[in-house]
Structure formats: C-alpha cells, structure tokens
Amino acid sequence: MSEDSANDSANDGADDSGTDTSGSYVEEGKSFDRDMNYIPDRIVREPEEGADPPQWPVEPGRYRLVAAKACPWANRAIIVRELLGLEEVISLGLAGPVHDKRSWTFDLDPDGVDPVLGVERLQQSYFARYPDYPRGITVPAMVDVPTGQVVTNDFPWITHDLFFEWREHHKPGAPDLWPADVREEMDEVMQRVFTEVNNGVYRCGFAGSQEAYDEAYDRLWTALDWLEERLADRRYLMGSTITEADVRLFTTLARFDAVYHGHFKCNRQKLVELPHLWGYARDLFQTPGFGSNTDFEQIKQHYYVVQTDVNPSQVVPQGPDLSGWTTPHGREQLG
Known part of the structure; x- marks a missing residue:
C-alpha cells in the first residue's frame, strides 16, 4: 500500500456525509451512485509551493476537525484522531445528527454556535473559501481556524494524513494503523x-x-x-x-x-x-x-x-x- 493512496475509490456510489442535504437520495429506476468529488487539498509535513492540489502545513492548534458522530465517514476521522492521541493537536467540532437542506449545523453547542469557529453552519466555512461552492456541505471537514475556511473534506485522505503526516504529534504507543x-x-x-x-x-x-x-x-x-x-x-x-x-x-x-x-x-x-x-x-x-x-x-x-x-x-x-x-x-x- 503506497502512502500516496488513501484507497476509497471514486465514483462508486450521494452520501449521508452531506453531498445531498435535501433528503432525496433515491433516483427512480437507477442504481445508487456515490459522488466522490471532494475538496482535494491536503495537510502535510512539508508542503510544496504551487502543488496541485494545494498543500497546507501541519501546525498543532491551527485546524479544527468538524465531524458528526451520526455519519460513518466522519466517525472514521473522530476515531482515528483519538486512537493516535491528536486531541490536543487538532480540535474537534461536532455537528448535530439532523441537518437541513443547506448544511450540517452545530445544534449540540450552546446557542447553536461552534465555540471555536463562531459559526452556526458548516456551510459558512465552505463559503468563506468558495463563496459559490456548488456541491454538498459534507463532514468530516478540516477547517483552518485563523481564516475560518474549509481546507478539505476528502474523508479518505483525512484519516490517511492524520497517520502519515501528523506522526510527530502522535501519542506514545499509538497504533500503527498502516503497517x-x-x-x-x-x-x-x-x-x-x-x-x-x-x-x-x-x-x-x-x-x-x-x-x-x-x-x-x-x-x-x-x-x-x-x-x-x-x-x-x-x-x-x-x-x-x-x-x-x-x-x-x-x-x-x-x-x-x-x-x-x-x-x-x-x-x-x-x-x-x-x-x-x-x-x-x-x-x-x-x-x-x-x-x-x-x-x-x-x-x-x-x-x-x-x-x-x-x-x-x-x-x-x-x-x-x-x-x-x-x-x-x-x-x-x-x-
């Protein structure tokens, strides 16, 4: 297995991480086809200037993982973050289990506002970077706290990079998730x-x-x-x-x-x-x-x-x- 492959294949099947927030998932007469077109940016130890897709630097305290325990794809990232002991390095924002047509929302927080990002909807972090973002607002998402902008929502790469790129910050005895x-x-x-x-x-x-x-x-x-x-x-x-x-x-x-x-x-x-x-x-x-x-x-x-x-x-x-x-x-x- 190469470190350059996160493994989940594209185009295999709208998804409950928020690609379709309308509640409509079934197309009459058709098989289900997952949209795997996500923001491809990565957070890496040694970012290359001008890289395509863009690369962001590993910096403890800079990023917030926004996830939801309800969503299986986001649940992966929550589990991996704890297994590796990254709780003090990457903060965690949890959206509520029920979203509306626009976005996942922070219903679990006081007054419905994420205490670090200061937003009511994850959509606001997407629009902070892409004002006309055309796709679904998905979790998990890594958000740059200083700017409030989404960095990536590419869930297979998020957990891959938590292991390979954040290794210097893993807890002692963290499991080797990619032996x-x-x-x-x-x-x-x-x-x-x-x-x-x-x-x-x-x-x-x-x-x-x-x-x-x-x-x-x-x-x-x-x-x-x-x-x-x-x-x-x-x-x-x-x-x-x-x-x-x-x-x-x-x-x-x-x-x-x-x-x-x-x-x-x-x-x-x-x-x-x-x-x-x-x-x-x-x-x-x-x-x-x-x-x-x-x-x-x-x-x-x-x-x-x-x-x-x-x-x-x-x-x-x-x-x-x-x-x-x-x-x-x-x-x-x-x-």
Missing part, C-alpha cells in the same frame, strides 16, 4: 470493504428499482460472508493488531442493526446473528476510541429523520436492544 508489512493486502481489503460494504449498504437503501436492489443486496452479502469467514481465525482484518481497515469496517457494522438492516433493507441477517463479525464488532466497540465515539441515538436520528424519501414519516424506531455491545467477545484468544 508496512501488510499494506499491499490491506489496500485490497479496504477497497473491497469500501465498495461492497461501506457503500454497499447505501446501494441497497437508495436503489431506485427492484433490479438495482437485488444486485446490491447480493453483492453486500457476498462481501459480508467473506468477512465472516476471514474473521473466523484472526482477531482483526489484518491479523493481531488494529489497522485503518478495522476503523473503516467498524463504522458500518456499528450502524448495521440500528439502521441498515431495516431502513436500508439489508435484512438477510442481523449483525448479532453473524458470530465472528458480531464478536469482532464488540471487540472494537470495547476498545478505547471506538465505543466512546459511537452514539446510536444520533445515528438513528440522522438516518430516519434526514432521509425522508426512504422514511417519509420520519419516525425513529426505539430498538434494537443495544445491551449486547458490552458483553464479552472472547476474541482475545485469536491474538
């Missing part, structure tokens, strides 16, 4: 996880025809069966230690029974009925940085309220029972 000895295989695993699972649930949920849904459903469960088998004899996706691949899979598994099984019609089985995946998900949930950044109520609020073409009533279900997430997983024996 060199398995990086080539990890690249292949993350690619399949993204296309078939992370994005696969959306292809099911936002399918505009029976044929599109059937194809998406079959693809998703082929991949989940592969993962169930893979995790039968290894504790994590790449072996005995946590990697970026595990972070990327976890955020989908955490939402599976609460949202994807019913809301997105991914209902062959529940996660709790897949013994290896369920044990693996609990193992990660009970690892510092994962469960503490997983908010099931915000997750349900986001999907069931915002995605009105899938759930026009906006009724949020009370279930499922979440008590199992803290039960023993028994996977320590695998490494």
Whole structure:
C-alpha cells in the first residue's frame, strides 16, 4: 500500500456525509451512485509551493476537525484522531445528527454556535473559501481556524494524513494503523470493504428499482460472508493488531442493526446473528476510541429523520436492544 493512496475509490456510489442535504437520495429506476468529488487539498509535513492540489502545513492548534458522530465517514476521522492521541493537536467540532437542506449545523453547542469557529453552519466555512461552492456541505471537514475556511473534506485522505503526516504529534504507543508489512493486502481489503460494504449498504437503501436492489443486496452479502469467514481465525482484518481497515469496517457494522438492516433493507441477517463479525464488532466497540465515539441515538436520528424519501414519516424506531455491545467477545484468544 503506497502512502500516496488513501484507497476509497471514486465514483462508486450521494452520501449521508452531506453531498445531498435535501433528503432525496433515491433516483427512480437507477442504481445508487456515490459522488466522490471532494475538496482535494491536503495537510502535510512539508508542503510544496504551487502543488496541485494545494498543500497546507501541519501546525498543532491551527485546524479544527468538524465531524458528526451520526455519519460513518466522519466517525472514521473522530476515531482515528483519538486512537493516535491528536486531541490536543487538532480540535474537534461536532455537528448535530439532523441537518437541513443547506448544511450540517452545530445544534449540540450552546446557542447553536461552534465555540471555536463562531459559526452556526458548516456551510459558512465552505463559503468563506468558495463563496459559490456548488456541491454538498459534507463532514468530516478540516477547517483552518485563523481564516475560518474549509481546507478539505476528502474523508479518505483525512484519516490517511492524520497517520502519515501528523506522526510527530502522535501519542506514545499509538497504533500503527498502516503497517508496512501488510499494506499491499490491506489496500485490497479496504477497497473491497469500501465498495461492497461501506457503500454497499447505501446501494441497497437508495436503489431506485427492484433490479438495482437485488444486485446490491447480493453483492453486500457476498462481501459480508467473506468477512465472516476471514474473521473466523484472526482477531482483526489484518491479523493481531488494529489497522485503518478495522476503523473503516467498524463504522458500518456499528450502524448495521440500528439502521441498515431495516431502513436500508439489508435484512438477510442481523449483525448479532453473524458470530465472528458480531464478536469482532464488540471487540472494537470495547476498545478505547471506538465505543466512546459511537452514539446510536444520533445515528438513528440522522438516518430516519434526514432521509425522508426512504422514511417519509420520519419516525425513529426505539430498538434494537443495544445491551449486547458490552458483553464479552472472547476474541482475545485469536491474538
């Protein structure tokens, strides 16, 4: 796996990180196609002048990660930031779980204003840099605090660069999320996880025809069966230690029974009925940085309220029972 590849592929499928904030995601008669056109700037240790896309310098305290615990793509960045111990280096602004047609908003903060950026909507940081920004207002986003301008919202590169470019600021003993000895295989695993699972649930949920849904459903469960088998004899996706691949899979598994099984019609089985995946998900949930950044109520609020073409009533279900997430997983024996 090259340090120059963040791995999530383009054009595989509008997304709940805010590419479409209207609540309309399903196109009648069509398969779901994710818009992966993000602001490509990067924050790097040694920026090159005149680089295309632009490069910004790593500077502790300069940037604010704006995210939402409801969104799986943003949840990745929140988890990685804590795993690497970057809490004192990059501040965190949290948007509420329910956005409107314009933007993610800071409903969780006093008076609905982000205390560092001084804005009510993430949209204001996008417009500070691009007054006529034509695309969706997405999380996660890295914002330059001095100017209030968005730097990048390219979520695969954000977590990639938190590891590679901010290494001097990692906490002692921070996990090696991109181990060199398995990086080539990890690249292949993350690619399949993204296309078939992370994005696969959306292809099911936002399918505009029976044929599109059937194809998406079959693809998703082929991949989940592969993962169930893979995790039968290894504790994590790449072996005995946590990697970026595990972070990327976890955020989908955490939402599976609460949202994807019913809301997105991914209902062959529940996660709790897949013994290896369920044990693996609990193992990660009970690892510092994962469960503490997983908010099931915000997750349900986001999907069931915002995605009105899938759930026009906006009724949020009370279930499922979440008590199992803290039960023993028994996977320590695998490494």
